[in-house]
Amino acid sequence: MNTIHRFEELMSRLAEGPLPVDDLIELTQLIEKEPSLATELSEQLETSEMIALSEDADREGSRFADALRHRLAEQRGISQRKLSQSAVPETIRSGETSFLNRYSNKQRLIALMKASIALHLIWVCIAAGAYYVGTQRPADLATGSGADRSIYGGQSSGPSILGPEGKGQRDPSGKGELAEGSSQGASGKDFQMLAKSATSSNPVERTRAMAQLLENLSSENAAEILGAMHLAGAKPDQMGSLVYAWAALDGPAAMAFADEMKDEMSDEENYGYRSQVVRGWGSSDPDAAIAYVDAIEDGKLAGGLRWNLVSGLADGNIDRATEYVVSRADAKDRGSWRYMEMLTERVLDQRDVKASVGWADQLPDGNVKTAALYRVATDFVAEDPQAAAEWATALSDTDAGTKVIHEVSDEWAERDPAATVAWLETLPDGDAKAYGMSAALTEWVKRGDPREASEYLASMAPSEQRDRAVGGFAQTLSNSDPSSAVTWAETIADPKIRQGALINAGRSWMRTDPTAAAEWMQSEGLEANVVEGIRRPAKQDWSDVKDR
Amino acid sequence: MEDSRNRFDQFEPLVHEHHVRVRAFLRSLGVEPDWVDDVAQEAFMEAFRKWDSFDHQRDFGRWVRGIAANLVRNEIRKRNRRERLLGSDLAQTMLTSYIDHPEPGPPVSVEVVQGCLAKLRPDKRALIRGHYHDGLTTNELSKRLQKSAANVRQMLVRTRRQIRTCIEQQIT
Numbered sequence: 001m002n003t004i005h006r007f008e009e010l011m012s013r014l015a016e017g018p019l020p021v022d023d024l025i026e027l028t029q030l031i032e033k034e035p036s037l038a039t040e041l042s043e044q045l046e047t048s049e050m051i052a053l054s055e056d057a058d059r060e061g062s063r064f065a066d067a068l069r070h071r072l073a074e075q076r077g078i079s080q081r082k083l084s085q086s087a088v089p090e091t092i093r094s095g096e097t098s099f100l101n102r103y104s105n106k107q108r109l110i111a112l113m114k115a116s117i118a119l120h121l122i123w124v125c126i127a128a129g130a131y132y133v134g135t136q137r138p139a140d141l142a143t144g145s146g147a148d149r150s151i152y153g154g155q156s157s158g159p160s161i162l163g164p165e166g167k168g169q170r171d172p173s174g175k176g177e178l179a180e181g182s183s184q185g186a187s188g189k190d191f192q193m194l195a196k197s198a199t200s201s202n203p204v205e206r207t208r209a210m211a212q213l214l215e216n217l218s219s220e221n222a223a224e225i226l227g228a229m230h231l232a233g234a235k236p237d238q239m240g241s242l243v244y245a246w247a248a249l250d251g252p253a254a255m256a257f258a259d260e261m262k263d264e265m266s267d268e269e270n271y272g273y274r275s276q277v278v279r280g281w282g283s284s285d286p287d288a289a290i291a292y293v294d295a296i297e298d299g300k301l302a303g304g305l306r307w308n309l310v311s312g313l314a315d316g317n318i319d320r321a322t323e324y325v326v327s328r329a330d331a332k333d334r335g336s337w338r339y340m341e342m343l344t345e346r347v348l349d350q351r352d353v354k355a356s357v358g359w360a361d362q363l364p365d366g367n368v369k370t371a372a373l374y375r376v377a378t379d380f381v382a383e384d385p386q387a388a389a390e391w392a393t394a395l396s397d398t399d400a401g402t403k404v405i406h407e408v409s410d411e412w413a414e415r416d417p418a419a420t421v422a423w424l425e426t427l428p429d430g431d432a433k434a435y436g437m438s439a440a441l442t443e444w445v446k447r448g449d450p451r452e453a454s455e456y457l458a459s460m461a462p463s464e465q466r467d468r469a470v471g472g473f474a475q476t477l478s479n480s481d482p483s484s485a486v487t488w489a490e491t492i493a494d495p496k497i498r499q500g501a502l503i504n505a506g507r508s509w510m511r512t513d514p515t516a517a518a519e520w521m522q523s524e525g526l527e528a529n530v531v532e533g534i535r536r537p538a539k540q541d542w543s544d545v546k547d548r
Numbered sequence: 549m550e551d552s553r554n555r556f557d558q559f560e561p562l563v564h565e566h567h568v569r570v571r572a573f574l575r576s577l578g579v580e581p582d583w584v585d586d587v588a589q590e591a592f593m594e595a596f597r598k599w600d601s602f603d604h605q606r607d608f609g610r611w612v613r614g615i616a617a618n619l620v621r622n623e624i625r626k627r628n629r630r631e632r633l634l635g636s637d638l639a640q641t642m643l644t645s646y647i648d649h650p651e652p653g654p655p656v657s658v659e660v661v662q663g664c665l666a667k668l669r670p671d672k673r674a675l676i677r678g679h680y681h682d683g684l685t686t687n688e689l690s691k692r693l694q695k696s697a698a699n700v701r702q703m704l705v706r707t708r709r710q711i712r713t714c715i716e717q718q719i720t
Contacts, residue, residue: 012701014634015708016679016686018580024635031641038645042576047708049575049584050715053568054661055680059585061564061658068563068589069556072596300683304582507648 003030011041015048020337020367021374025403029435033496035503036533191221191228199232210238217242219250223257240276247280251289254281271301275308282312286320289313303335310339314346321346322363329368340368344375353383357391370400377404381411388412389423402432409436413443421456434465438472445476457488467494474501482509486520499530506534559596565655566609567592573613573653577620577646578639583632587623591616609653617646654719664714672707679704 197209247254282289296302313321329336360372381388413420444453460466478485489501509517
C-alpha cells in the first residue's frame, strides 16, 4: 500500500474513532515526513466534527452556552440560581421552602425540571428521584428495614449523626453537626441541614459535613441525600462522590434510578450519571458491574461506560482491572489500548515504578502491552535512566521496542543527550534506533549545545538514522537559526525527509527574515514542491486515489 | 454578580457564533471526541475571563482558537491529562502545523453545515446520516451497502471533502 493510501486509511479510521497506539504513531510519522498531510487531516477532522455537531441535537449551541454559563458560575462561586434567576421558578428561588415538602409528586417535579432548564438538569432529576424514591419506601425509612448498610461496611446500627425517630437533632455545640442516634427514619430536614453545611463557604465545615454524609449514606437514604445536596447548591464533584458512594453500596439500585429517570434526562445527562454509577459499582462488585456493561447492546454507550468501569475496577483491584482490559483486547475491542493507558496511570499511582514496569512486562503481547510499556517507560527513565535504557534494549526486538526506545530517548535526552546518543549507538540499526536518535538530537539542540549536536551529526556516516537525526535537528534548529536549519536539511539524502525538513525550516525563515528566505527560494536546484510547501501548506493531490 | 450576568449576556452571542468552529478546531488538533466539548468550554471560559482585555477590533474567532491551542499545548505537557488527547505526539504535530499556518477560520453555523448536507446526493446523504446520526460504524455501513469497509471509509473521506468545499464556499 502506498503512503497516500495508507494515510487515507488511517485518517478515515481516526475520524471514526481512536486508533491503536501503533497506528497513531504511524500516522504521526507519515505527517512528519510529509507536512502537507497535516492540512488534509485537519480538514477531515474539522469537517467530521462539524457534521457530528449538526447531526446531534444534544450538542446544539444553546445547551453548550448553558453549560458554559453553569461552569462559569461554579468557578466564580456565584450561585447558579442567582445567575439564571429568570429561568428558575419562584418556588426554587425562595430558597427557604423545603423542596421535598413543596413538591409532592414526581410529575410536578418533572414539570419543574422542564421549566428550569438552566439548572444543571441531571441534579434536578436526581432531586426529583430522591423524593420519588423516598415516597416509594416510607416503611423502610420508618422501621429501618431493608439493607441499610453504610458505605464503610456493615449495618449502620452504631452511633450516627442523624437523630432518632426521624427527627434530626442539632448538635448543642452549634457547629452544624447532628446529635448521635440512628440513621433510621431520618427526615429530609436532617439531610438539608447537613447539605447546607457541606456547601458552606467554610472549608472545615464543608469537609466535615461531606464526610458525615458519606459515612452515613445508605442504600435507603442515598437518593434523598442527593436531592438535598442538589438543592443546597452542591458542586458536581460532591454530587459525583455521593453517586459513586451509592453505587459502591448498591450498584443495581443506583443504576435502576438511571433507568427510572431515563425519559426525564437527556442522553448526555443520563450517560454522565451512569458513568459515575458504573465506576462506583465496579469498585465494589466488579463481576456484576462488568456483566451489566458487557450486556449493553449500544456499542457507543457500552464503550463510554467501559472507560469508567475500568477506572472503578482499578479503584478496587488493579489485577481484576488488568484481567478485564486484557479480555477486552482479546475480544478485539478497539478501545482496549485507551483503557490500558488509563489503567497504567492508576498502576503508577498505586505502585512504585519498578513494580509498575514488572506489571507491564508480564502483560500478554499486543497493543495493550505496548500502551502500558510506553507509559511506564516515561516514569522509569525519569527515575533511573540507565536501568530504563537496559530494559528498553532488551525490548528492541519486540513489537513495542520502537515506541519504548523512542520514549526513553526522548525523556533521557532532556537531561543527558550525549549519554542518550551513546546508548543509542549500541543498538542494532532499525526504526527504533533511527527514531530514538532523532528524538535525542532534537533534545540535544533544545537543552544542550547545538554545536555538540552538529559535530556529532557531521561525524555520522550516511544512513537512514543520519537522515532522520538531521531532520529532527533541523526542525528544532529552525526556530532559533532557520538559515542553518536549511543548510543542514539540504544534506539529507532521503528525498521525502529532506523536502519535509526544508519546508519546515523554510517556513520559519520566511517568518524571521523573508528577504533572505525569498532569495534562497530562488536558488537553483530547489524542488518546486518545496517552494510551494513553504509558501502555503500544499493540499495533497488526491486525484490519483482511485476507488478500491 | 449582576455585572457577571451582564458580561455573560454580552459574551453569549459570540459563543453561539463561534462554538462550532472552535469545537471543530479542537477535534482537528487531536482532542478526543468525547472531550471536545469540555475543552471548548474551557477555551470560552478563559476567553470570558480575559474579555475585558480583548481588543474588540480583533478577530474573536482567531483569538479564542489561540486560547484553545494553548489549552491543547498544556494538555500535552500535563502527562496525567493526556487522556483528553488522541495522542500527544499527533496533537503536537497538528499544533505545530496550525502555528505555522493558522487558517483564518471564519465562523461556521450549524445551518451552513446542514445546508451543505442537504445538497449531497441522496446516497451520500444516507451514508453521512447513517454514520453520524445513527452512529453506524464503517463495518456496519459496509454490510448495509454491500461494499468493503475500506471503500466505505474512502466514500466518507470524499464526502467530507465535498462538504468541506461547500462550507468554505458558503462562508467566504
